[in-house]
Amino acid sequence: MCAIEIEPILSTPRLRLRRPRRADAARIxxxxxxxxxxxxxxxxxxxYGIEDANAFLDRQDLKDADREATFAIEHPDEGFMGVVSLFENPEGRSEIGYWLGRPHWGRGYATEAADRTLVWAHETWGRRFVVAGHASDNPASGQVLCKVGFLYTGEVKLQPSAARKGETPVRMMVWLA
Incomplete structure (x- = not known):
């Protein structure tokens, strides 16, 4: 499979998913x-400060476009709201992750963005299997993943959390196309 040369811009009924850019740094x-x-x-x-945001943006140019994609989640009226990413985890599996700024929680934006990203991964990369996890104390993220078709595997892993400065229990899930 050859590298994807174009910059994907994905649309949903309310959102646009596009490459993160320097103008997003302050909001990030x-x-x-x-x-x-x-x-x-x-x-x-x-x-987390502006230096961290700029380092995150610098890393976008280093990604392998055949296996990793990061999309800024943008609303036409509210602007940049968060990020959804597909990446290869340490086990070599495709994994999805996402976050939204607090003002945008609870309105279905994460579900809309994750769903569109999974469709894109299936259509563009042929992904038929994607994993995800959510912190055990974050049931809202589990609801997002369930709404887009993920199923719980029954596995809970202790995984590092940079912000918590330690490990946290993460409930593992899988999506099958």
């Missing part, structure tokens, strides 16, 4: 600087 820093956002992820440290 603001949203990821919220401990309640960062602690529900594995890789976002706390505290």
């Amino acid at each position: 820093a603001e949203y990821c600087g919220d401990y309640d956002v960062a602690r529900m992820t594995s890789r976002i440290p706390h505290p």
Whole structure:
């Protein structure tokens, strides 16, 4: 499979998913600087500042376009709201992760973005199997994953959380196309 040369821009009824850009740095820093956002992820440290946001944006150019994709989640009226990513986990499996800034929680945006990203991964990369996990103390993320077709595997793993500065129980899930 050859590398994808075009920059995908995906649309949903309310959102646009596009490549993160420098203009997003301030919002990324603001949203990821919220401990309640960062602690529900594995890789976002706390505290989180503009330098961290710029480092995140720098890493986007280093991704293997055949196996990794990161989309900024954007609303036409509210602008940048968060990120949804597909990446290869340490076991070599495709995994999805996402986060939204606190002002955008509870309105179905994460579900809409994750669903569109999974469809894109299946159509573009031929992915038929994607894994995900959510912190055991974050049932809202589990609801998002269930709504887009993920099923619980019954496995709970202790995984690192940069913001929590330690391991946290993560409930594992799988999506089959």
